Amino acid sequence: MNNVSKVAVNAFSGLGAGDGIFMWGNQLTVIEEEVWQPLLLDDVQLFLGGNPLFCGCDIAWIVLNPTFLNLIASDTTCATGELLVDLDPTFYEENC
Template sequence: PAQFIKTGSSHLSLIVLDENNIVSVEPGAFDIVDGLDIYMRYNSLSTLDEATWRPYLEAGGTLYAGGNPLVCGCDIAWLFAEDQLLEQVDDFTSCNGGEYLHNLDPSIFDNC
């Protein structure tokens, strides 16, 4: 739901939701705080929805999403549209086949 996690503080720097079997995150679930790190590791996310994560990454947040069964198809192409977006995703976030997002060739998204 929208504002599922309402921080109420501009001093919050970290939210840890690792290992909670989270399948999806709705847009607006988090208050956007500049520089907020969100740990979503080892859940059940199969995609990183642009409407949910782009505003957060553009605000300088870092997403830690390693250990999720991400399907690396056209639905994540938005991460490769701007270098800054992918840089805000940690180095250990990988596709369900094990390849790290940072190692993917952006040209695989040319037809998306």
């Protein structure tokens, strides 16, 4: 745990399919699309468990994309304790 609360765009480079970024147990509250989408497009796995993630409309881009959702570790939870993999895509389609 490093208490990371923000990650800059292009903070990670040279990663590809099968690689992983381990950010477990930090202070991330958002999964910013401009930071993480390029990595997910390259099939990089994200390990984000133990972060107080806000799971509002800002993560619809993940919840509505099964490929992206599969690249996020299944133990990743929202600050409320709900697993990302258990979030209802229909809610995000209708409300975001």
